[in-house]
Amino acid sequence: MIENKCISNVRVRELIDMSQKTREEIGGSIGVAASTVTKYCNGDRKLTVEAIKKFSEFFNVSADYLLGLSNAKTNDKDLQAICDYTGLSQIAVATLHASSNVKFNQFINDFILFVAQQ
Secondary structure, eight states: OGGGSOHHHHHHHHHHHHHTOOHHHHHHHHTSOHHHHHHHHHTSSOOOHHHHHHHHHHHTOOHHHHHTSOSOOOSOHHHHHHHHHHOOOHHHHHHHHTOSOHHHHHHHHHHHHHHHHO
16 A cells, blocks of 8 residues: 555655556666665665666656655656746756757756755
């Protein structure tokens, strides 16, 4: 049951499900047995600091995301701060940033600098 699981376990399971990789492949890549990956996914084992680091690197997401401290998966601290501050998704921020309107782009760049300094 998800309500009894730590957010880290839930997020690891979601990342694994989205990756379409087997638990054996993931376990081999991060140096643990497939049964250990399954225990993490089922919430039968809490993730250690080392496991969080390995999953973060494997899935290219931030440890803050895995720990539930941020909803932004990105490792880019500036983008993560903007997403957390505004509540916008990474895709929304990237779309706004890629806008061809020069004045709007300057506004977004200024906003990025403002949030990064907070």
